[in-house]
Amino acid sequence: MTKSLLGNLHYAKGSRKRVKRIGRGQGSGHGGTATRGHKGEGARSGTHFRPWFEGGQMPLVRRVPKFGFTNTLRTEFQIVNVSALDKMAVNGKLSDGKVTPELLFNSGLVRKKSVPVKILGDGELTTKLEVVAHSFSKTAVDKIEKVGGKAITITKSSK
Secondary structure, eight states: OOOGGGGGGGOOSOOOOOOTTTOGGGGGTTTTTTTTTOOOSSGGGOOOOTOOTTTTSOOOOHHOOOOOOTTTTOOOEEEEHHHHHHHHTTTTTTTSSSSSSSHHHTTSSOOSSSSSSSEOOSSOOOOEEEEESSEEOHHHHHHHHHTEEEEEEGGGGGO
């Protein structure tokens, strides 16, 4: 059994490949045309093929049919259900009974401060709350007001 010394360390067999030394004479195996082939654009200096170029064949982006529409004016909302608000109230995380987007962010129900919040009516609400958000569903407003709470909508001017 030999001791493992730093001087005896070697790379695993087959893990290291020899560098292809291009254009260093015929003896290197990569002389002559230097792996560029004969003539054509690729053999010249200063050549540049765009990564999406397909040799003159009709490009993929033009072969594939186009359909659909992306509305750039659509506003993406972060969704919070009424049941989550009730859970917060039951756990004692709401001292004054007022729910704001900042409070939702701090409690981890919402991920970003910059994206507007929408309250949806999934679940039951048992506690009277004053909920401030950018948008509400009709069922959410009904459930909040049914328990005696308020649903206050944030408009762009009130920010």
